[in-house]
Amino acid sequence: MSKLEDKMVNDxxxxxxxxxxxxLARSLHQKFVRADLFYPEKFRQGDEEKNGIHLFSGxxxxxxxxxxxxxxxxxxxxxLGAVVRMIAPLLKDKKSDPAxxxxxxxxxxxxxxxxxxxxxxxxxxxxxxxxxxxRPIITxxxxxxxxxxxxxxxxQFGWEYETDEKITPVSASVVNQEKIAIIQESGEKNWWxxxxxxxxxxxxxxxxxxxxxxxxxxxxxxxxxxxTQEESAILENGVLYRPKVIVLGIGCxxxxxxxxxxxxxxxxxxxxxxxxxxxxxxxxxxxxxxxxGLIEIVNKYGWEFVTYSPSELNTVEISEPSETVFKYTxxxxxxxxxxxxxxxxxxxxxxxxxxxNVTISVGIVQHEGKGGLACQHIDLSLPEQEAE
Numbered sequence: 002m003s004k005l006e007d008k009m010v011n012d013x014x015x016x017x018x019x020x021x022x023x024x025l026a027r028s029l030h031q032k033f034v035r036a037d038l039f040y041p042e043k044f045r046q047g048d049e050e051k052n053g054i055h056l057f058s059g060x061x062x063x064x065x066x067x068x069x070x071x072x073x074x075x076x077x078x079x080x081l082g083a084v085v086r087m088i089a090p091l092l093k094d095k096k097s098d099p100a101x102x103x104x105x106x107x108x109x110x111x112x113x114x115x116x117x118x119x120x121x122x123x124x125x126x127x128x129x130x131x132x133x134x135x136r137p138i139i140t141x142x143x144x145x146x147x148x149x150x151x152x153x154x155x156x157q158f159g160w161e162y163e164t165d166e167k168i169t170p171v172s173a174s175v176v177n178q179e180k181i182a183i184i185q186e187s188g189e190k191n192w193w194x195x196x197x198x199x200x201x202x203x204x205x206x207x208x209x210x211x212x213x214x215x216x217x218x219x220x221x222x223x224x225x226x227x228x229t230q231e232e233s234a235i236l237e238n239g240v241l242y243r244p245k246v247i248v249l250g251i252g253c254x255x256x257x258x259x260x261x262x263x264x265x266x267x268x269x270x271x272x273x274x275x276x277x278x279x280x281x282x283x284x285x286x287x288x289x290x291x292x293x294g295l296i297e298i299v300n301k302y303g304w305e306f307v308t309y310s311p312s313e314l315n316t317v318e319i320s321e322p323s324e325t326v327f328k329y330t331x332x333x334x335x336x337x338x339x340x341x342x343x344x345x346x347x348x349x350x351x352x353x354x355x356x357x358n359v360t361i362s363v364g365i366v367q368h369e370g371k372g373g374l375a376c377q378h379i380d381l382s383l384p385e386q387e388a389e
Contacts, residue, residue, distance in 0.1 A: 010037060011037045012072065012073040013033070013035055013037070013072055014036060014037050014038075014068045014071075014072045014074075014076065015029055015030055015033070015036045015039070015076045015078075016039045016040065016068065016075065016076070017039075017040045017077075017079070018041060018061055018078070018079055019078065020044065021078075021107065022040075022078030023040045023044045023078070025078055025104065025106075025108045026038055026076075026078050027054070028133075029076070029129065030054070032132045033076075033128075033132060036076065037055060038054045038055065039054075039055045039064065039068075040057075041056065041057060041058070041061075042058045044056075062087055065087050065091065066091060069088065069091045069098075069099060072099055073099055073100065073121070074099050074100035074120070074122065075099055075100070075101050076102045076125070076129055077101065077103050077104070078106065079103065080103075081112060081114070084101065085114075088101060088115065095118075095119050095120065095152075096119060098115055098116050098120060099115070099116060099120055100113075100116045100117075100120040100121045100122035100125050101114040101115035101120075102114065102122055102126050102129055104135065108133045108135050109135060109136060110135060110138050111126050111129050111133065111135040111136065111137050112126065112138040113125070113126040113137070113138065113139045113140070113141070117139065117141045117144075118141060118143075118150050118152050118153050119152055119153070123139050123141060123144055126139060127139075142176035143175065143176055146200070147197060147200075148176065148200050148203070149175055149181075149221070150172075151168055151171050151172040151175055151221065151240060152165075152172065154192065154221060155189070155192055155244060157192075158188065158189045158192070158244065159281075160188060160223070160242045160244050160245070161243045162241065162242050162243070163241040163243060163276075163278070164241075167238060167239060170238055171220075171239060171240050174218050174219035174238065175202075175203075178200070178201075178202045179218035179219060180202055180204065180216075180217045180218045181202055181203045181204065181217060181218065181221070182205075182206055182215065182220040182221070182239075183205045183206070183220070183221045183223075184205075184206050184208065184209050184212050184220065184221075184223070184224075184235070185205070185222075185223040186223065186224035186225070186226065187224055187244050187246045187279075187365060187367075188223050188225075188242075188244025188245075188246055188368060189244065190368050190369065204217065209222065209228070209232045209235050210232075212235060213234060213235055218238065219238045219239060220235045220236070220239035220240075222235060222236070222239055222241045222242065223244055224241070224242075224243075224244075225243060225246050225275055225276055225365065226276065227274040227275065227276060228241070243276050243278035243279045244279060245279060245280070245281035245366075246365050246368075247270075247275055247281060247363065247364075247366075248280075248282050248284060248340050248344040248364040248365070248366060249280060249282070249283045249284065249304075249340065249361060249363060250284050250285070250335070250337055250338070250339040250340030250341075250349075250361065250364065251266075251285050251336055251359065251360070251361055252285065252286070252326075252334075252360040252361075253289070253292065253358055253359045253360070254358040257292075257294045257357075257358040258294050259293070259294040259295075259297035259298050259301075261357060261358060261359060262295065262298055262359055263298055263301075265356045266280075266298070268356070269351065270363075273350060273363060275350075275363070277302070280302065280304055282306070282307050283298065283299050283305070283307070284307045284308070284309065284339035284340060284343045285308055285309075285336070285339055286309060286310075286311065286314060286332055286335045286339065287308040287309060287310050287311075289308060289335075290306075307343055309338070309339055309342055311331030311332035312331075313342065314332040314333075314335065314342070315331075315332055315333055316338075317334075317337075317341050317342060319333065319337045319338050319341075320337065320353065321334070321353070322334060335360065336360045336361055336362040337352060337353050337362045339362070340362040340364040341362075341364060343364070343366075344364030344365060345367065346364045346365060346367060349362050349363060349364045350365055
């Protein structure tokens with residue numbers, strides 16, 4: 002038999018160690034196809050190889066470290082106490098520990114045990130419970146109270162928090178029903194997923210200034226821009242979230258290095274007082290889809306890389322159409338129309354700036370709904386032609 006690690010091909014593991022547990026685990030494995038199933042050799046039924054089921058000999062504690070290290074989530078048909086003892090020596094932190102769900106031997110209860118929020122155990126518990134007709138047991142306070150989970154706020158949209166330093170105290174303020182301020186300047190507006198209204202202790206403000214004046218106990222701030230020194234007071238017990246809303250339109254000469262492109266991007270965002278964590282996409286013309294410098298940048302930061310044909314770019318009205326750029330590319334501009342096409346904005350926060358071999362434009366994706374920040378128009382363009 003090949004070593005255990007070679008059998009681990011899916012995101013999740015299902016493990017059972019009793020006769021009844023194996024029966025339930027086999028049933029779940031047929032319905033939950035994203036999982037690898039493991040159970041002891043003594044329960045072999047003869048169809049394991051055909052159905053991709055993996056058998057093991059010895060104690061389950063011998064294979065648990067490999068499962069814990071490899072899988073995104075582990076579903077265990079094992080008693081809760083035994084699971085606690087097995088995983089205790091393996092725990093590191095909530096950012097890296099896998100989701101752990103425990104199901105009793107009769108399939109009555111599915112219990113979210115570890116990494117309920119960041120690891121997704123709560124969602125996994127609900128999914129598994131529905132497949133087994135079991136009762137999902139979730140004990141995290143924010144879920145029970147149907148309030149905001151601070152560590153998950155905006156995660157479904159790709160929002161990042163600036164730092165996790167205040168996650169725990171702000172979470173405590175939320176679940177203890179202290180006065181909470183939410184200030185959202187950009188990003189998706191449909192973050193409230195419950196059918197019930199926002200809890201009475203959560204207030205939405207149009208500006209950080211208003212929230213500071215109203216003296217909340219804690220705050221959740223959603224913005225792509227850097228806060229001023231005065232505004233930073235809101236973060237004494239607050240978490241700053243970076244929504245993915247910034248669109249970079251880039252034109253560059255062939256062979257421009259990634260380091261030069263990156264430096265222009267960083268300097269430009271600093272000038273605008275925008276966070277690089279809020280960049281969503283880098284956009285350009287399709288003849289640049291193989292430009293190594295651009296590819297290196299988007300791979301480094303995990304940004305979307307979007308290219309447009311000259312005909313698509315030419316559908317957009319731009320400030321300074323260039324015959325020279327049209328001669329080489331077939332488009333009258335690159336960075337400005339690319340940023341406008343992706344962001345959907347009629348006006349950009351930065352129309353166009355030429356720096357060395359790079360031309361950059363910056364747009365903000367506007368999301369419909371209550372709140373938001375109207376973009377300020379800034380023109381830092383220089384008279385030079387746009388880079389090819």
